[in-house]
Amino acid sequence: xxxxxxxxxxxxPAVREAALLSALPAQVAAAQRTAAFAEILRGVDAxxxxxRAALARLPVTRKHELLERQKAQRPxxxxxxxxxxxxxxxxxxxTARHVFQSPGPIYEPGxxxxxxxxxxxxLHAAGFRPGDLVHNSFSYHLTPAGSMVETGAxxxxxTVFPGGVGNTELQLQAMAELRADGYAGTPSFLxxxxxxxxxxxxxxxxxxxxxxxxxxxxxxxxxxxxARGIEAYQSYGTADLGLVAYETPAREGLVLDEGVIVEIVRxxxxxxxxxxxxxxxxxxxxxxxxxxxxxGTGDLSAFMPGHCPTGRSNRRIKGWMGRADQTAKVRGxxxxxxxxxxxxxxxxxxxxxxxxxxxxMANDRMTMHAEAAAQAEGLAHAVAATVRDITKLRCEVRxxxxxxxxxxxxxxxxxxxxx
Numbered sequence: 001x002x003x004x005x006x007x008x009x010x011x012x013p014a015v016r017e018a019a020l021l022s023a024l025p026a027q028v029a030a031a032q033r034t035a036a037f038a039e040i041l042r043g044v045d046a047x048x049x050x051x052r053a054a055l056a057r058l059p060v061t062r063k064h065e066l067l068e069r070q071k072a073q074r075p076x077x078x079x080x081x082x083x084x085x086x087x088x089x090x091x092x093x094x095t096a097r098h099v100f101q102s103p104g105p106i107y108e109p110g111x112x113x114x115x116x117x118x119x120x121x122x123l124h125a126a127g128f129r130p131g132d133l134v135h136n137s138f139s140y141h142l143t144p145a146g147s148m149v150e151t152g153a154x155x156x157x158x159t160v161f162p163g164g165v166g167n168t169e170l171q172l173q174a175m176a177e178l179r180a181d182g183y184a185g186t187p188s189f190l191x192x193x194x195x196x197x198x199x200x201x202x203x204x205x206x207x208x209x210x211x212x213x214x215x216x217x218x219x220x221x222x223x224x225x226x227a228r229g230i231e232a233y234q235s236y237g238t239a240d241l242g243l244v245a246y247e248t249p250a251r252e253g254l255v256l257d258e259g260v261i262v263e264i265v266r267x268x269x270x271x272x273x274x275x276x277x278x279x280x281x282x283x284x285x286x287x288x289x290x291x292x293x294x295x296g297t298g299d300l301s302a303f304m305p306g307h308c309p310t311g312r313s314n315r316r317i318k319g320w321m322g323r324a325d326q327t328a329k330v331r332g333x334x335x336x337x338x339x340x341x342x343x344x345x346x347x348x349x350x351x352x353x354x355x356x357x358x359x360x361m362a363n364d365r366m367t368m369h370a371e372a373a374a375q376a377e378g379l380a381h382a383v384a385a386t387v388r389d390i391t392k393l394r395c396e397v398r399x400x401x402x403x404x405x406x407x408x409x410x411x412x413x414x415x416x417x418x419x
Contacts, residue, residue, distance in 0.1 A: 005124040005156075008258040009312045016314065020261050023286050024049050028058075031291040035081030036061075036069055041293070052272075055294065056263065060270040060282055062296035062325070063240070067104045083109045085289045094289070100144040102239045108144060111289035117144070117242030118259050119152025122235035125248045125255070125310075126211040128182055130157030135175050135207075137163045137185030137193075138214070144239050145214065149184045152243075158182075165189070172196050179206040187212040187221055187232065194228065211235055216320070236320065240292060241285045245317055250309040253316035259286050262317070263294070264303060266344070266352075267324040267411050268337030270294065278302045278409035280324035281317070298325045300409035326412040328357050330364055330393055339390045340411040343368070346386050349376065352405050355387075355395070358415045366395040371402045 004010055011019075029046035031037035040059055049055055069080030077090060078099075086092035086109065087099075098110030110116060128134060134153045140146035140162055150160050161178060163171045163185075172193055174180075183190050190210055197204055210225065210232035217234050225232045233247040236254055244262065245254035256262055263272050264279040273279040281297045300323065304316040326337045335355060344350050353370040368387055372379060380397040387395040 003310065004312065005121045009121070009255075009314065011313060013307075013313050013315075016258070020286075021050055021052070024055060024261070024284070027284065027286055027288070027291055028293055030084065030288040031293045034084055034291065035077070036066075037082070037291065037293060039081075052261075052263070055261070055284065056270065056272050058270075058294050060265065060294045060296045061292070063106070063298055064325070066240070066295075067106050070104075070106060078107045079109060082292070083290055085109050085111055096289075098144070098147065100147075100239065101142045102144075106239070108239050109290055110144060110147060111287070113289070115151050115155035116289075117148040117151060117237065118257055119148050119235065119237065119243050120155035121152075121257060122233075122237075122243055122246035123149070123152050123156050123158070123184070123211050125246050125312075126182075126233040126235075127209040127231060127249075128153065128156050128158055128211065132156075132158045132181040132209075133161060133178060134158045135161045135163050135171070135178075135180035135183050135185075137165060137171060137183065137189050140164045148237065148239075148242065149211070153184070168192060168196050169200075172200070172202055175204055175207065176202050180204075181206055182209040182211070183207060183230075183232075184211045186214045187217045188215060190225070190230075190232070191221060194225075213237065234319065236317075238297060240290070240295060241283050241297070242287070244281070244283055244297075245319075248308055248310045248312060252308060253304045254319050255308050255312045255316050256314045258314065260284065261286070262315070264301060264317075265296075266341060267300070267326060267409060268339070269341035269345070271341075275303045276305070276407070278321055278407050280409070296324070298323055300324050302407070302409075322409060324409060326410065328412055328414040330357055330366060330391075333391065333393055335366075335391050335393065335412060337411045339387075340368075342390050343370075343383065343386050347379075347383055349374065349379065350383070351402055354405050354411055354413055356413045356415060360416060364416050366391075366393060368395050368397045369405060370397060370399050371405055372399050373402055375399055 025046050028049045085094045085096040096109040097112045100108045138145035213235040235246045237243040243257045261284040263282040281299050300321040301317040351371045356367045384397045
């Protein structure tokens with residue numbers, strides 16, 4: 001059995017970077033052929049987007065913006081102009097294989113490419129091999145989760161039982177009678193299935209591996225599964241992007257997929273942060289069918305130094321570390337992460353900032369803690385004036401030394417008492 005899914009995983013990092021960047025112009029051009037990105041990327045010379053610096057100058061499209069466009073254009077195009085594939089009623093030249101609906105609702109196209117969402121790589125890293133029977137408990141209803149895993153499992157060479165969600169007793173019966181080798185689904189439902197097995201005396205001796213996602217995977221549950229002889233590994237992906245990163249037997253962060261270009265940016269902005277700093281995951285996926293360029297996931301993470309001990313040479317992230325789309329309501333006004341980013345843009349002498357709201361509701365106060373290398377005279381007063389101009393709210397400003405703020409990606413922190 002081979003340790004790696006394919007030779008792409010062990011490429012020299014410089015070779016991988018060159019391949020990803022050389023694919024960028026075509027991907028940007030494919031995006032510009034859709035109605036949405038024709039507008040978002042108007043005036044961009046796709047042929048000139050040949051570096052990460054050039055990519056970072058393009059606007060970030062966040063999920064709420066995609067949803068807003070879909071809602072606005074639903075009578076004409078339920079994809080909001082983002083998809084390059086569809087069906088005859090939409091007038092698209094290339095047809096989709098599926099269309100899915102995620103909460104929002106947001107509609108996502110499914111293309112014809114084998115392993116369209118690239119989940120085979122994550123399943124292989126989790127120990128799935130040709131001939132295994134995968135019990136797939138991700139949803140097959142409305143959302144693409146079930147299909148994402150199924151197409152990946154088929155690419156590995158597995159047999160799939162489409163369990164879907166719910167029907168715990170029937171799913172447990174199938175796992176036992178079919179002797180499933182592995183499970184794919186949320187970690188919480190796997191725990192429910194195993195608890196039901198204990199309660200009813202059902203044995204699952206063949207179950208030895210699992211690929212889990214869709215929610216947090218606590219270390220305590222991972223260890224409890226291992227004690228039962230089940231090794232479970234996380235994957236991180238979205239319905240829009242497919243696989244973004246996956247865990248390996250080294251259990252040291254999540255390795256990036258080979259089909260995405262990942263940036264980590266300061267929440268509320270499109271500016272990449274230094275390596276190791278927590279920020280929002282922004283992904284460009286090399287998929288001409290659904291050509292999302294600089295798609296803001298709203299999830300926080302950070303790059304890890306070095307490479308995976310398994311020999312996979314792609315970069316690693318720390319995994320999910322919270323949400324980047326931070327907001328709070330203060331004295332009837334909403335404050336957003338984008339406003340903190342605008343403050344930093346107007347004051348380049350600041351490196352990082354965090355807006356802290358304290359006190360009690362209706363008697364709250366805002367303080368901006370801002371990092372600056374030099375305590376210039378009048379800086380705090382100038383920043384406070386900028387905050388008031390942007391948010392229409394008064395704010396105290398405290399200028400602190402670089403490295404003083406926690407590295408957790410928070411730029412809006414609500415500490416108010418609500419009792």
